[in-house]
Amino acid sequence: MMMHAMRQSPSTLFDKLWSTHEITRREDGAALLFVDRHFVHEGSFHGFSQMKGRGRKVAEPSLTFGVADHYVPTHDRDKPIANPEIAEMVRKLEQNTADNGVTLFGLRDPRQGIVHVVGPEQGLTLPGLLIVCGDSHTSTHGAFGTYAFGIGASEVAHVLMTQTLWQKKPKRMRITVDGRTTAGIAAKDIALSIIAGIHADGAQGHAIEYAGSAIRALSMEGRLTLCNLSIEAGGRCGMVAPDATTFAYLKGRPYAPQGALFERAVEDWSRLCSDTDAEFDREVTLDAAAIVPVVTWGTTPDDALPIDGLVPDPSREADEARASYIRDALDYMAIRPGMRLTDIAIDRVFIGSCTNARIEDLRAAAAVLAGRTSKVPGLVSPGSSLVKQQAEQEGLDRIFTDAGLEWAESGCSMCVGINGDLVPEGERCASTTNRNFKGRQGRGARTHLMSPAMVAAAAVSGHLADVRPLLAGRKV
Amino acid sequence: MEKFDRLTARACPLPQPNINTDAILPARFLKWPREKGLGSVLFQDLRVGADGKEDPAFPLNQPMWHGAKVLVAGRNFGGGSSREAAVYAVYDYGFRCVIAPSFGDIFAQNAVKNGLLTAAVSDADASEIAAAVTADPARDVTVDLAQQTISCGNRVYGFAIDPVSKNQLLNGWDDVDLTESYRQQIEDYRKVDLQARPWAPIGRR
Numbered sequence A: 001m002m003m004h005a006m007r008q009s010p011s012t013l014f015d016k017l018w019s020t021h022e023i024t025r026r027e028d029g030a031a032l033l034f035v036d037r038h039f040v041h042e043g044s045f046h047g048f049s050q051m052k053g054r055g056r057k058v059a060e061p062s063l064t065f066g067v068a069d070h071y072v073p074t075h076d077r078d079k080p081i082a083n084p085e086i087a088e089m090v091r092k093l094e095q096n097t098a099d100n101g102v103t104l105f106g107l108r109d110p111r112q113g114i115v116h117v118v119g120p121e122q123g124l125t126l127p128g129l130l131i132v133c134g135d136s137h138t139s140t141h142g143a144f145g146t147y148a149f150g151i152g153a154s155e156v157a158h159v160l161m162t163q164t165l166w167q168k169k170p171k172r173m174r175i176t177v178d179g180r181t182t183a184g185i186a187a188k189d190i191a192l193s194i195i196a197g198i199h200a201d202g203a204q205g206h207a208i209e210y211a212g213s214a215i216r217a218l219s220m221e222g223r224l225t226l227c228n229l230s231i232e233a234g235g236r237c238g239m240v241a242p243d244a245t246t247f248a249y250l251k252g253r254p255y256a257p258q259g260a261l262f263e264r265a266v267e268d269w270s271r272l273c274s275d276t277d278a279e280f281d282r283e284v285t286l287d288a289a290a291i292v293p294v295v296t297w298g299t300t301p302d303d304a305l306p307i308d309g310l311v312p313d314p315s316r317e318a319d320e321a322r323a324s325y326i327r328d329a330l331d332y333m334a335i336r337p338g339m340r341l342t343d344i345a346i347d348r349v350f351i352g353s354c355t356n357a358r359i360e361d362l363r364a365a366a367a368v369l370a371g372r373t374s375k376v377p378g379l380v381s382p383g384s385s386l387v388k389q390q391a392e393q394e395g396l397d398r399i400f401t402d403a404g405l406e407w408a409e410s411g412c413s414m415c416v417g418i419n420g421d422l423v424p425e426g427e428r429c430a431s432t433t434n435r436n437f438k439g440r441q442g443r444g445a446r447t448h449l450m451s452p453a454m455v456a457a458a459a460v461s462g463h464l465a466d467v468r469p470l471l472a473g474r475k476v
Numbered sequence B: 001m002e003k004f005d006r007l008t009a010r011a012c013p014l015p016q017p018n019i020n021t022d023a024i025l026p027a028r029f030l031k032w033p034r035e036k037g038l039g040s041v042l043f044q045d046l047r048v049g050a051d052g053k054e055d056p057a058f059p060l061n062q063p064m065w066h067g068a069k070v071l072v073a074g075r076n077f078g079g080g081s082s083r084e085a086a087v088y089a090v091y092d093y094g095f096r097c098v099i100a101p102s103f104g105d106i107f108a109q110n111a112v113k114n115g116l117l118t119a120a121v122s123d124a125d126a127s128e129i130a131a132a133v134t135a136d137p138a139r140d141v142t143v144d145l146a147q148q149t150i151s152c153g154n155r156v157y158g159f160a161i162d163p164v165s166k167n168q169l170l171n172g173w174d175d176v177d178l179t180e181s182y183r184q185q186i187e188d189y190r191k192v193d194l195q196a197r198p199w200a201p202i203g204r205r
């Protein structure tokens, strides 16, 4: 026996979250983790089928929440769903949640919205929790200092039946952004700049912690956007240590602890941070002052460039594999090497998705659009029905419709297109979403990712554009 | 779940990097139930042009790759969406192993649960294997999970896989049964946790 006290080695925020949830660990390193919240949506039907196949029911209905978002129509909500296949997807979710006593934020619930917007909004997402959902952007919830990650259908079934999950521990990566961002820079610009720097698979196998003064300065909305995009850098999850901004956001939310229990929680949550000497497997740093508005030009999210840049030229690329990728991407995107990004004309815009459809995102877009007209058609789908309601109270809906854009109901909508909101084949869309993959917004659709303000700038310009001159003299 | 130990089969090269799960299985097929089988729409938008015609240049459309059980892919295969149906499509088509320099984390995790081996090799080895099977499509490759080797012609390549996934594939373990054997530990954990984090659960407050 060692007689002196064991010194606790300094640990990272992620280590703390991991060890809090570890029930047991096998010899091969896999740990059984306890799941605090499990979100399900229409796409979770595979998981429910597997569970039913074993004749089982949901083990912990009170920790499971259903949200109708992926397939819901964004128009004519008062009428029955026209497309029978889509109606069936929504019905299956209603059935599966009802059969198991699981709370559902369904199609006509005033709290309905995109799962990664609803969780935080309802106070279901709390610091220190472990949250899973059969959706890769579950990383979003990490904004609260939460261990949150996307899982597949077999794992959904496992969580439904046991409220636990086997996991191998990811490596730890810290991304530090210090300094102050300049005017007109959004969390989306920070996130896309990071992804462009480390690449779409740069954080594979890692849990990311975002740190530094520029991250601290972000609102909860901004942190949610940042953590949301962790998966586009390949990260298993992304997180920000909770602080006063976090606690202020949570206070009074419907499912957040109340009164003395809230005070106790804040005490616990305040300890959720990386120790000073904690070691990370990988460190990346970024200077906030150097970040400019960015847009993507290609077919993966790491194809992000400053708006005043030029489309890459494959003939100047030394690496043949890279050159061949660029040729293929330019061909799909129908743009020429060396052309100015601001010369790329667009056909439509989309403001929506779990990345960028919270109230601050809508305000940022509206600040640019106010008193101006969009040169192209476009769709605005708020992140949740409550965000929609608030935006209408603030008169933002009028700004969008006066500019010529459509103001729709909340859902995943044109982010993935499975509810029928598609970018027509061959059209080019400036979008606040998260994936510019080939065919993501519809077969043959061409997607340029950017912040809500930059989408608004593209709308009023008719082509990709720098939002900063358009903000001159405006209050944002 | 079917075990995986050793496989000798034809290997189809698909060396492009970043083939994400949207490309493996476009979102419009996500409504399909598993029983329908998703193999017929694997890589649908890469295989079939907008005009509805098969692209003859796409490897899976070439007769010499029919019946391949191994796919030799590029870097970051299966990144993006968590859709497990992408794994169903790869598996239902007939593939039992994907060789690539790296994989999307969630894809790799989903693969294990379905008996699909994701074998990670170096960039150089992936290119070499792809070149070898392109030059001689009839040449079978042998993938040995216990040894973590891929034999192709007279070359033998090592591949990486984490011990947890290896264990599960070799044994064909069923996670749920395994977890049930830890029922007591789970209950004990919850008792202690309720004291430590009284604010965490809902419904027990």
Ligand code: SF4
Pocket: A069, A070, A114, A115, A116, A135, A137, A353, A354, A355, A411, A412, A413, A415, A416, A434
């Ligand atoms: S908005 Fe898009 S990224 Fe977010 S959950 Fe829906 S489909 Fe996934």
